[in-house]
Amino acid sequence: MRRYRRRLDPVGFILPALLLAIWYLVGKSGEIPAYLLPGPESVLQVMADFVSGTAKLTPYSGKLIENLSASFLRVITGFAIALVFGLLMGFLTGRIKPVKRLIDPLVQAIRTVPGIGWLPIAMVWFGVGEQTTVFLISLAAFFPIYINTAHGASEVPAALIRAGKMLGANEWKIFTTVILPAAFPAVVVGLRLGLGVAWAYLVLGELTGVSTGLGAVMMDSRMMGQVEMILVSMVCIAVMGILTDRILLWSCRLIFPLSGREG
Amino acid sequence: MHRKNLFLMNNVCKSFSVSAGNKPLNVLEDITLQIGEGEIVALIGPSGCGKSTIIKIAAGFEKADKGSIVFCGDAVTAPSPQRGVVFQSAVLFPWLTVSQNIAYGLKLKRLNRTLIDEKCAEFISIVGLTGFEHYYPHQLSGGMQQRVAIARVLIMQPKMLLMDEPFASLDAQTRILMQQLLLSISVRLNPAVLFVTHDVEEALILADRIYVMSKLPGSVIRKIGVPFLKPRPISLMGDYEFIKLKQEILSLLFN
Numbered sequence: 208m209r210r211y212r213r214r215l216d217p218v219g220f221i222l223p224a225l226l227l228a229i230w231y232l233v234g235k236s237g238e239i240p241a242y243l244l245p246g247p248e249s250v251l252q253v254m255a256d257f258v259s260g261t262a263k264l265t266p267y268s269g270k271l272i273e274n275l276s277a278s279f280l281r282v283i284t285g286f287a288i289a290l291v292f293g294l295l296m297g298f299l300t301g302r303i304k305p306v307k308r309l310i311d312p313l314v315q316a317i318r319t320v321p322g323i324g325w326l327p328i329a330m331v332w333f334g335v336g337e338q339t340t341v342f343l344i345s346l347a348a349f350f351p352i353y354i355n356t357a358h359g360a361s362e363v364p365a366a367l368i369r370a371g372k373m374l375g376a377n378e379w380k381i382f383t384t385v386i387l388p389a390a391f392p393a394v395v396v397g398l399r400l401g402l403g404v405a406w407a408y409l410v411l412g413e414l415t416g417v418s419t420g421l422g423a424v425m426m427d428s429r430m431m432g433q434v435e436m437i438l439v440s441m442v443c444i445a446v447m448g449i450l451t452d453r454i455l456l457w458s459c460r461l462i463f464p465l466s467g468r469e470g
Numbered sequence: 471m472h473r474k475n476l477f478l479m480n481n482v483c484k485s486f487s488v489s490a491g492n493k494p495l496n497v498l499e500d501i502t503l504q505i506g507e508g509e510i511v512a513l514i515g516p517s518g519c520g521k522s523t524i525i526k527i528a529a530g531f532e533k534a535d536k537g538s539i540v541f542c543g544d545a546v547t548a549p550s551p552q553r554g555v556v557f558q559s560a561v562l563f564p565w566l567t568v569s570q571n572i573a574y575g576l577k578l579k580r581l582n583r584t585l586i587d588e589k590c591a592e593f594i595s596i597v598g599l600t601g602f603e604h605y606y607p608h609q610l611s612g613g614m615q616q617r618v619a620i621a622r623v624l625i626m627q628p629k630m631l632l633m634d635e636p637f638a639s640l641d642a643q644t645r646i647l648m649q650q651l652l653l654s655i656s657v658r659l660n661p662a663v664l665f666v667t668h669d670v671e672e673a674l675i676l677a678d679r680i681y682v683m684s685k686l687p688g689s690v691i692r693k694i695g696v697p698f699l700k701p702r703p704i705s706l707m708g709d710y711e712f713i714k715l716k717q718e719i720l721s722l723l724f725n
Contacts, residue, residue, distance in 0.1 A: 364561075366559075366561045367561060369555070369557075369561075370555075370557070370561045371574075372548070372549040373529060373551065373623070374551055374554075374575035374622065374623070374626065375550070375551040375575050375578045375626070376578055380578055384563075384574070385563070388563070389563075389565075
């Protein structure tokens with residue numbers, strides 16, 4: 208069996224280190240004024256203050272947890288809604304032809320409207336803030352989950368299903384012991400794409416005006432000229448995006464070992 | 471030797487519609503076969519003569535257009551672990567290990583854990599895969615995968631094995647080893663076997679009886695009893711009677 212945790216590849220750190228060095232040198236040289244691009248050391252200070260709240264450098268001093276958890280909760284809520292509908296409809300369309308014929312054309316038509324295009328109508332329906340954000344997240348995350356699940360479910364080899372039946376599996380057992388695990392790699396791809404999209408639409412939703420959350424911090428900081436804080440929020444979102452993706456992947460591997468299929 | 475009938479296929483016909491509007495393609499025409507308990511029967515014929523379709527119908531994966539299929543006195547309507555199928559490729563569950571693949575059918579029956587483990591170990595040793603319990607299918611050679619496929623149906627103690635060119639995708643040496651394995655299994659567990667092959671020597675080494683089939687639409691053109699006593703060593707292939715029978719079947723196939 209393959210080890211899940213691979214060693215970090217040092218080559219991957221070369222470009223980030225180089226960028227950081229250039230950033231630092233540009234800041235030192237004064238070519239770009241700090242109100243456009245503050246140096247990495249001041250961003251780092253603001254970041255530390257955002258976490259600990261000791262230096263009171265910005266209005267957000269010490270408010271990391273508050274904003275982070277607000278954003279995280281929205282992402283998880285939206286993602287969970289997308290996951291339930293995406294998996295349910297994905298498996299139904301993937302396995303049952305009449306359902307596919309009924310549902311799929313509509314879903315594909317709706318999909319052609321980009322997620323951002325839903326923002327105005329969402330604001331009309333749900334007002335500015337919380338619900339609009341969660342709505343946008345779940346809508347945007349739904350499509351990759353649905354499409355990949357449906358594709359994975361429809362591509363399960365007929366021979367595997369026959370093998371299961373010949374060994375005594377009934378329809379329900381065929382679903383749980385053959386279709387589900389066989390489609391699982393595709394489902395995981397859909398979930399990871401969906402989670403990535405969820406973070407993207409979180410920012411979009413929060414930019415429109417919520418009181419807490421990383422997107423709100425970014426937007427307010429822009430108005431107050433706190434460029435460091437914008438950059439810090441971006442870093443937070445990147446870190447959260449990676450972290451939640453890792454957790455998702457790790458929990459998926461607990462359900463079925465994906466590594467068993469890597470050829 | 472007279473054996474009790476286990477499996478009967480009476481006057482089975484099957485056709486497929488190739489495309490809308492076209493005349494359906496007759497694949498099987500009036501196929502009648504019978505297999506006794508513990509008997510090994512080979513179906514041999516040119517490729518595309520509907521041999522695999524017979525296996526699919528016998529397994530219960532597909533329905534015949536006409537005719538009846540009876541197994542243990544009952545009409546065949548659906549697949550059953552009593553008729554274990556070994557496909558041309560192993561068709562293992564890639565997300566399960568060797569022992570999990572083999573235990574799959576017993577787990578469905580909700581037998582207790584220790585019993586499953588014991589049985590699993592027994593059948594892993596019968597097919598000679600002890601030590602490979604925790605390997606995944608993609609880590610095994612084609613021959614080893616096919617051993618797993620055989621073990622996972624044998625563990626269900628089927629009355630009959632249906633094998634669709636089970637060794638065709640293996641190299642010549644592995645194929646001979648697998649044939650010998652099948653012979654030793656048939657002595658030990660005594661399931662009836664219906665297997666499809668296009669290899670005349672394989673049919674003569676393994677089978678008690680051989681059904682020779684024609685080109686499309688497939689029908690049985692000759693039934694041949696194989697007279698050689700078991701166990702049949704590989705050296706039998708040089709025997710005068712063996713070669714004579716082989717010639718006879720080949721001339722039927724290429725007629």
